[in-house]
Amino acid sequence: MSNSVTGSAGGPARLTGRAWGVLLVLCGAIFLEGIDVAMLNVALPSIRADLGLSTGTLSGVVSAYVLGYGGFMLLGGRAADLLGHRRMFVLWLAVFLVFSGIGGLATEGWMLLVARFVTGVAAAFMAPAGLALVTSNFPEGPARTKALGVYAGTAAGGFSLGVVAGGALASFGWRWVFFAPVILSALILVAALALVRDSGGERPSGGFDLAGAFTITGAMLLLVYGVVRLEHAGDGPAVTAGVFAAGLALLGLFTAIERRSPSPLLRLGILRSAPLVRVNVAALLFLAAFAGFQFLVTLYLQELRGWSTMQTGLAMLVIGIDTVLAPVLTPRLVNRFGNTRVLFGGIVLAAVAYALFLPVGTDWTYTAMLPALALLGLAFSLAYGPLTMAATDGVAEDEHGLAGGLLYTSIQFGTALGLSAVTAVSVAAGSGLDALRTALLVPVAAAALGAAVIAFGLRTPAPQRATSPAESTTTAA
Numbered sequence: 001m002s003n004s005v006t007g008s009a010g011g012p013a014r015l016t017g018r019a020w021g022v023l024l025v026l027c028g029a030i031f032l033e034g035i036d037v038a039m040l041n042v043a044l045p046s047i048r049a050d051l052g053l054s055t056g057t058l059s060g061v062v063s064a065y066v067l068g069y070g071g072f073m074l075l076g077g078r079a080a081d082l083l084g085h086r087r088m089f090v091l092w093l094a095v096f097l098v099f100s101g102i103g104g105l106a107t108e109g110w111m112l113l114v115a116r117f118v119t120g121v122a123a124a125f126m127a128p129a130g131l132a133l134v135t136s137n138f139p140e141g142p143a144r145t146k147a148l149g150v151y152a153g154t155a156a157g158g159f160s161l162g163v164v165a166g167g168a169l170a171s172f173g174w175r176w177v178f179f180a181p182v183i184l185s186a187l188i189l190v191a192a193l194a195l196v197r198d199s200g201g202e203r204p205s206g207g208f209d210l211a212g213a214f215t216i217t218g219a220m221l222l223l224v225y226g227v228v229r230l231e232h233a234g235d236g237p238a239v240t241a242g243v244f245a246a247g248l249a250l251l252g253l254f255t256a257i258e259r260r261s262p263s264p265l266l267r268l269g270i271l272r273s274a275p276l277v278r279v280n281v282a283a284l285l286f287l288a289a290f291a292g293f294q295f296l297v298t299l300y301l302q303e304l305r306g307w308s309t310m311q312t313g314l315a316m317l318v319i320g321i322d323t324v325l326a327p328v329l330t331p332r333l334v335n336r337f338g339n340t341r342v343l344f345g346g347i348v349l350a351a352v353a354y355a356l357f358l359p360v361g362t363d364w365t366y367t368a369m370l371p372a373l374a375l376l377g378l379a380f381s382l383a384y385g386p387l388t389m390a391a392t393d394g395v396a397e398d399e400h401g402l403a404g405g406l407l408y409t410s411i412q413f414g415t416a417l418g419l420s421a422v423t424a425v426s427v428a429a430g431s432g433l434d435a436l437r438t439a440l441l442v443p444v445a446a447a448a449l450g451a452a453v454i455a456f457g458l459r460t461p462a463p464q465r466a467t468s469p470a471e472s473t474t475t476a477a
Contacts, residue, residue: 021195022137023147026130027154028188029093032181033123034158036100037065039166039177040116041298042309046174047112057109063228064113068120070412071221075213076125077405078265080132081398086198088401089129093192096122097185104178115178128404133196135392135400145389146331152385153326159290161320163298167313212265215254222247224413230420270399270406278457279343279390280410285450286347286383287411288418289443293354293376296422296439304362304433315366318373325381339386339393344454346383349375351447358440362433418446 041062048058080088096119103115131151138147169176226243229236258264271277294316301307301315333342353375360369391407392400422439429435 018195019138019147021191022197023134023150025188025191025195026134027151028184028191029089029126029130030151030155031158032096032184032188033127034155035162035165036119036123036158036181038159038162039169039180040065042163042166042313043170043174043177045309046170050174051107051109051112053109053112057113060113061109061116063225064117065120065123066228066412066416067221067224068117068122069124070120070224070409070416071217072121072124073128073409073412074216074220074266074402074405077128077132077401077403077408078213079125080129080401080404084198085129085132085136085401086192086196088125089133089196090189090192092122092125092129093185093189096126097182097189100178100181100185104175104182124405124408127408128401131388131391131404131407132400133198136198136397137196142331142335145334146327148389149331149334149385150327152388153323153330153381155388156326156380156384157320157323159294161317161323163294164313164317164320167308167310170309209257209261209263209265212254212257212261215250215257216265219247219250219254220409222250224416227413227416227420230417230424266402267399270395270402273394275340275390275394275457276403276406278453279387280406282343282347282450282453283387283391283407284410284414284417285446285453286350286387287414288421289350289354289446289450290376290380290418291415292418292422292446293357293440293443295419296426296436296443297357300360300436304436315369316373318370319377319380321374321377322380322384325378326385330381330385333382334386334389339390340454340457342382343386343390344451344458346379346381346386347447347451347454349379349382351444351451353379354440354443354447358437358444360433360437360440418443421446 044058044061047053047061053061076088076092099115099118099122103112103119106112106115134147134151135144138144165180166177169180222243226240226247229240229243254266255268258266258268297316298312301312302309307315330342353372356372356375357369387407392403395403422442425442426435426439429438
């Protein structure tokens with residue numbers, strides 16, 4: 001998109017009106033994905049009351065989305081690279097729209113479960129395609145840094161603002177939590193058809209690795225399901241262990257298939273990049289900490305303090321300052337200090353924020369909670385953008401969809417793992433405020449571990465651009 005970006009390669013870049021239009025469309029889609037999840041969590045009690053769902057089915061409404069998202073993410077990333085980023089983005093945005101509407105029309109629990117699973121699958125194909133469109137439409141350097149800063153800030157804002165939006169919409173009826181994304185996705189779809197174009201770069205050679213696709217999808221589904229089952233530590237531990245064992249066996253089979261495949265779904269060489277592995281591990285831990293903390297704070301405010309859904313959403317609104325700060329502050333810091341240092345600072349701030357909440361009491365005023373919540377918003381501003389930027393840093397452009405799939409797989413696993421871990425610790429610790437405080441140690445530990453992982457890369461020189469197999473052959477020739 002050279003005709004949409006002005007400025008020198010090494011200096012500040014200004015985006016043209018069309019470039020901003022494309023970026024806003026892609027930001028709208030990732031915001032939609034984040035806000036969709038957060039809004040549903042707030043509406044769960046109303047859904048249970050209206051449809052008469054059991055606790056297991058209600059939990060399944062959340063788990064079904066996680067299974068679809070985590071299970072198909074790597075396949076979604078590879079499909080975007082092979083079939084075209086724009087084509088996959090538009091197609092699966094339409095699927096997302098349709099099944100969000102079906103969820104809003106559900107009259108039985110099974111209808112809601114199917115709708116949420118397919119919506120998760122749609123997000124698994126749409127998210128890596130959207131990230132690849134950002135990186136391919138904006139040239140590497142200040143323009144891409146700025147675009148990814150806005151993109152990541154919008155994505156992070158979806159998580160925090162979704163709680164507020166869900167509280168407001170649920171007051172009119174829980175079905176609006178599904179219908180509102182339909183309206184938003186329809187607007188984004190129309191704009192995407194008019195504005196978004198593929199970069200025109202070469203696609204990877206070869207076709208789909210069907211054996212690899214089936215095994216990795218099965219492995220991811222089983223592993224995510226195993227993580228979800230950890231929430232119920234005493235409910236069939238042998239079954240949970242069996243699920244994990246089957247998932248790991250399929251993962252081993254997938255690795256063997258990829259080593260021999262002429263057109264692998266996942267080029268295993270991409271995992272030899274230490275910075276890429278560090279970024280994905282840090283993303284998993286950072287989102288595990290945040291998901292667990294958000295869940296515990298929601299329980300604290302609503303069950304221990306008796307706050308309403310709307311009051312809870314408004315209390316956590318301050319975390320949404322990342323929506324404002326990330327597009328403005330983060331790109332400047334990244335240009336000056338680099339991804340790794342900014343990311344490290346953000347995760348450290350998150351660990352401090354969670355630690356500040358440890359002494360929480362039933363008589364805490366909102367003023368006492370505010371420093372931790374505001375610091376967490378700042379942490380998200382500093383960390384989420386560099387995670388998104390670093391996910392494709394040094395990766396060949398024809399593998400950006402795959403790199404995006406790896407990142408969002410890590411994020412989804414982290415979210416599921418964080419929720420399961422704090423639930424299991426809280427149940428094991430008993431009930432009440434003491435159990436909540438014990439479970440709050442999980443986000444602190446996860447964030448601290450994530451900071452330690454990134455710290456290993458602080459003195460490592462910036463990675464060189466990775467080459468795809470085709471490029472390696474050309475160079476050798």
